[in-house]
Amino acid sequence: MFQTALKYNVEVTKTKKIEFPVPFSAGAQVTVFVISEQPVENFDDLLSASKSSLDFWDNPFDDEDWNHV
Numbered sequence: 001m002f003q004t005a006l007k008y009n010v011e012v013t014k015t016k017k018i019e020f021p022v023p024f025s026a027g028a029q030v031t032v033f034v035i036s037e038q039p040v041e042n043f044d045d046l047l048s049a050s051k052s053s054l055d056f057w058d059n060p061f062d063d064e065d066w067n068h069v
Contacts, residue, residue, distance in 0.1 A: 009037075 010018045024030060 006022070008020045010020050012018055018034075022030070
């Protein structure tokens with residue numbers, strides 16, 4: 001069975017309600033999952049490490065050992 005998944009980023013109002021338009025006909029049966037958004041973790045250190053120099057791997061002694069394995 002084919003089902004369409006939609007994602008809406010909405011904000012809860014002062015009255016603790018959310019409203020958003022959907023592309024379904026009036027009376028259509030739908031299932032709604034509500035998940036609170038978690039704060040985004042800071043991955044700046046990992047991103048920086050991934051962009052760092054690859055000079056560590058450019059080692060002639062290491063190459064000599066591993067090229068013969």
